[in-house]
Amino acid sequence: MDAKKYKLSADATVSDIDLAAEEFTLTDGTRLTDERAEEIAASAERRRANLLPGRKSLSGGAKHSPVLQVRIPEELRDELQHVATERGVSLSKLARDILEESVHDRRAS
Secondary structure (H helix, E strand, O other): OOOHHHHOOOOEEEEOOOOOOOOOOOOOEEOOOOHHHHOOOOOOHHHHHHHHOOOOOOOOOOOOOOOOOOHHHHHHHHHHHHHHHHHHHHHHHHHHHHHHHHHHHHHOO
C-alpha cells in the first residue's frame, strides 16, 4: 500500500503490523486477523471498482434508497449497537430489520 495515495490527517501514522504478533482491535471490539484484513481489503476494492459509494440500492435499480433519520437516547443507541454487533450486522441493517418486523406485525394483526 502506498500511503501517499491516501489523504491522512497531520497527526496520523502509517505502519505495517504483524497481526499474528500484535493485537489490533476493530471498532466493534473484535480482533483484526490477517483473514479479516483480507476481507476488508477485498470489500474496499470491490466498492472502488464499482465506483459507487456504499451498498446497492435497497429500492432497486439505479434509484437511491431513501434515508430516515431519528434521534434516540445515547443509551438506546449503545444497546442497539451491542445487539447489532452480536448479530454480526450493521446498526443500519438492524434498524431496517426492526422496522420491517414492526410493519409486518402491524399488517398481520
